[in-house]
Amino acid sequence: MTPRAAAQTTTAGAFYGRSTVLGLALFVYLTAELFPIGALDELAVGLHVAPATAGLLLTSYAIAAGVATLPAVWACRQLDRRRVLTASLVLLALSQVMFGLSPNFTVAAVARGVAAIAHGLVWSQIPVVAARYAPDGMRGRATAAVFAGSSLGLIAGAPIVTGLTHELGWRAAALVLAGAAGATAVLLRASLPATPPPPREIRVRDTSGLGPVLVVCLVTTTLVVGHYMSYTYLTLLIAPAGLGGSLLVVVLAGYGIAGLFGVTFVGRALDTHPRRTALIVATTLTCGVTALGIARPGWVVFLLVVLWGAAAAALPVILQHAAIGTAPDAPDIPSGAYVLSYQLGISGGSALGAALLSHSPAASLPLWSGIALAAGTILIATAPAVFGPRQPSRTHGAPSRDGSRAGSGRC
Numbered sequence: 001m002t003p004r005a006a007a008q009t010t011t012a013g014a015f016y017g018r019s020t021v022l023g024l025a026l027f028v029y030l031t032a033e034l035f036p037i038g039a040l041d042e043l044a045v046g047l048h049v050a051p052a053t054a055g056l057l058l059t060s061y062a063i064a065a066g067v068a069t070l071p072a073v074w075a076c077r078q079l080d081r082r083r084v085l086t087a088s089l090v091l092l093a094l095s096q097v098m099f100g101l102s103p104n105f106t107v108a109a110v111a112r113g114v115a116a117i118a119h120g121l122v123w124s125q126i127p128v129v130a131a132r133y134a135p136d137g138m139r140g141r142a143t144a145a146v147f148a149g150s151s152l153g154l155i156a157g158a159p160i161v162t163g164l165t166h167e168l169g170w171r172a173a174a175l176v177l178a179g180a181a182g183a184t185a186v187l188l189r190a191s192l193p194a195t196p197p198p199p200r201e202i203r204v205r206d207t208s209g210l211g212p213v214l215v216v217c218l219v220t221t222t223l224v225v226g227h228y229m230s231y232t233y234l235t236l237l238i239a240p241a242g243l244g245g246s247l248l249v250v251v252l253a254g255y256g257i258a259g260l261f262g263v264t265f266v267g268r269a270l271d272t273h274p275r276r277t278a279l280i281v282a283t284t285l286t287c288g289v290t291a292l293g294i295a296r297p298g299w300v301v302f303l304l305v306v307l308w309g310a311a312a313a314a315l316p317v318i319l320q321h322a323a324i325g326t327a328p329d330a331p332d333i334p335s336g337a338y339v340l341s342y343q344l345g346i347s348g349g350s351a352l353g354a355a356l357l358s359h360s361p362a363a364s365l366p367l368w369s370g371i372a373l374a375a376g377t378i379l380i381a382t383a384p385a386v387f388g389p390r391q392p393s394r395t396h397g398a399p400s401r402d403g404s405r406a407g408s409g410r411c
Helices: 001-033 040-047 056-075 081-100 105-117 120-130 139-168 170-191 201-204 213-231 232-240 246-267 274-291 298-325 331-355 362-381
Strands: none
Touching: 001 081, 001 105, 001 120, 001 139, 001 170, 040 105, 040 170, 056 105, 056 120, 056 274, 056 331, 081 105, 081 120, 081 139, 081 170, 081 331, 105 120, 120 139, 120 298, 120 331, 139 170, 139 246, 139 274, 139 298, 213 232, 213 274, 213 298, 213 331, 213 362, 232 246, 232 298, 232 362, 246 274, 298 331
């Protein structure tokens, strides 16, 4: 093996190793976020509240994360990314310890709010760091690789919490998750090299054009509103087709597994054909969700849900990739703005779905979703400069033998 080939092999190995650890961080954080879903009844009993009140632990987390995202990203813009991500996982570990020892609902909500403060940092910085250390022409694959961790979180996160809660109790389950977060922090510290921010002149230069960032944010909010308008009430949509009860687990598993395939497809296609890939994902999502409004046979509904799951999991990858591309040398703020837009889309979509359900049948939700999703797809089609191929980073250097880049700051 030549020295050059050895260097390339070492670089590829470091890339996949770092991607795995970064994906693990997203998996752990998402599992912690979804903790109440897998232990709702036990939380209600343990915290002496009604199940509906225990469910507010999810709502309060989303609100805190949305409020804290941009301020946290701005405050940490000059800090080393490795330190920021490691500290975020340590904060998650501490919050889970506090959550597991909570004597009442108020303390539990505050504990989850502590983790929510770093939520935007984790979800905006991990794809940025993954893209920074990706070999040339593999930014899209790097983004998809770390988002596979979030897809696994959706598939396995809640079941893991449910299993631990049934075997050990919800407090012990929270402490186990705290240990997992702490171990992930150690892995992040050990596997990532020092990752300083770019020089100030590059950050100023690369964030001077807000137009592309606003386009990504508008597309994100529009598509996520359309998605969550129906996804929040998925059980109501599939019940008429006989897919409720025990079959619901099968449907949700199919949705999640399809998401892994969707992320894999996007990872392979996004680097070479970004705009085409974005249009395929958005169009598939639009058609799959809209068709649920008129589908009746159970097998057809199941196939549409699987199609929906594949496209929905791929959606954050194409949107995050576009956000990073708006300022490849200083993507912190664009990436944080994307995360905030996504949170707004979740809240807005769920609220709109609830409002529509109060005046119309559940079967109408996919049709309304289709309108929003079609609008987002049209926005992608009319913004080739934002979702099309982009020039590489101006501070992007060749990878060294240890996987680092020549040139100080690319993100």
